[in-house]
Amino acid sequence: MLLRADSLAATQAIAAALAALARPGDVIVLAGEMGAGKTAFAQGFGRALGVTDPITSPTFTLVHSYPLPGAKQTLHHADLYRLETTSDVADLALHELAEFGGIVLVEWGDVAAAALGDHLEVRLEPDDDDDEDDGDDDDGDEFGLDGARLVTIEAVGPAWATRWARLSSELEPFRC
Amino acid sequence: MLILGIETATEQVGVAIGGHEGIIATFEVARGRRHAEILTPAIEFVLRQADVDVDELGCIAVDVGPGLFTGMRVGISAAKALALALRVPMIGISSLDLLAFPCRHTDRVVVPVIDARKGEVFWSMYRQVPGGVQQVSAPTVGPVDDLVADLLARSQEALCVGDGAERYRHEILEGYHCEISAPVHPSPGALVQLAHAQALREEWVRPAEIEPIYLRAPDAQINWATREQRS
Structure with a gap:
């Protein structure tokens, strides 16, 4: 489904709606280039699940884990950006983390989607219509953290089939 | 000692x-x-x-x-x-040796099968030898169907053990007539x-x-076109 978030707060509201339906075993891929808001999305997602620790980018530590309050569950926040091979990805054993009571968010997970098994992909892109002076320079953050985003959500595998209708109706206000 | x-x-x-x-x-x-x-x-x-x-x-x-x-x-x-x-x-x-060893008194082929997650299993095959068991096929990872194909190809009386055999009991028995039993771990x-x-x-x-045996799927470079373009 294709959604539009007109601000950072809206992006995080979409994240919260997704978090409300997520359950242990889920692997959620966060795709999108530098500055697209993958970590911001993870922050909105984590806050909705009651994580009070600051959620920071796991680029250099590969996986950050946050125990969820009141549940024997853990939110794992991974980032594949520094990895070079699919066996590096396999080494993280993200599906094992998911299976052991974990909800796993994977930044840059789209580059190794085949190694992740069933998952939900959330793709974040700047909404070009929103920003007139969006030069095509390469500094990676030209569209501003608080700008509008196009958010595409797609399920790979059957894990979300039974929750899809619910998710669609929760996210109706953000439909393009 | x-x-x-x-x-x-x-x-x-x-x-x-x-x-x-x-x-x-x-x-x-x-x-x-x-x-x-x-x-x-x-x-x-x-x-x-x-x-x-x-x-x-x-x-x-x-x-x-x-x-x-x-x-x-x-x-x-x-x-x-x-x-x-x-x-x-x-x-x-x-781990495959450890599953097979307690079954050393059977004259069937012992097939330890370990759950590798995401629909795949690790397996290998063992034969009774004096005092123990000997591995007769190299450890493999693959979908349950590949295990069944391997069993069919050998067509010998087999005893499957391990948590993979337990989890995929029906799939294995549908494809090949054999016994599935303890030990699970x-x-x-x-x-x-x-x-x-x-x-x-x-x-x-x-x-x-000492190194772990991961038996991963074949390795490949990640296509980092996006990252290279940005950096």
Whole structure:
């Protein structure tokens, strides 16, 4: 489904709606280039699940884990950006983390989607219509953290089939 | 000489102590998947109940997989840490060997099958030999269908064991007529027994030489077109 978030707060509201339906075993891929808001999305997602620790980018530590309050569950926040091979990805054993009571968010997970098994992909892109002076320079953050985003959500595998209708109706206000 | 065996390659945490007099203590918990939380207290418990001082250990044996990456890492790092601290050698034994060894009295082909997650299993095949079992096919990872095809190709009387055989019981039996039975998890007792036989021949290694058997799918470079473009 294709959604539009007109601000950072809206992006995080979409994240919260997704978090409300997520359950242990889920692997959620966060795709999108530098500055697209993958970590911001993870922050909105984590806050909705009651994580009070600051959620920071796991680029250099590969996986950050946050125990969820009141549940024997853990939110794992991974980032594949520094990895070079699919066996590096396999080494993280993200599906094992998911299976052991974990909800796993994977930044840059789209580059190794085949190694992740069933998952939900959330793709974040700047909404070009929103920003007139969006030069095509390469500094990676030209569209501003608080700008509008196009958010595409797609399920790979059957894990979300039974929750899809619910998710669609929760996210109706953000439909393009 | 006493050997401490540590086994965490599946959902089970297993610890055993033994030596010349055979197995003197074992501990197994196969629920909860809390390898990191259970293992150290389990080692302490087994040592205390068997009245063994940690300095009496002459060798640390460990299950090196294949199996759960997260589980193996807990067991192998704990085993290495102990061996380094005690300055004793190590023996690493495959989880598939540990599943097959307790079945050494059957004349059927023994097929240990370990759940590799995401619809795949690790498996290998063993034959009875005097005093034990011998691996007759190299460890493999693949979908359950590949295991069934391998069984069909060999068409021998087979005994499948392990948590993979248990989980995919119906799929396996639909494809090939064989028996599926215990053990479900690799035995820490078998680990100590097999390690003891190796220790008598001084077939041990330094901790740095112990490596987990991951048996991953073929490796490939990640296509980082996006990243290269940005950097």
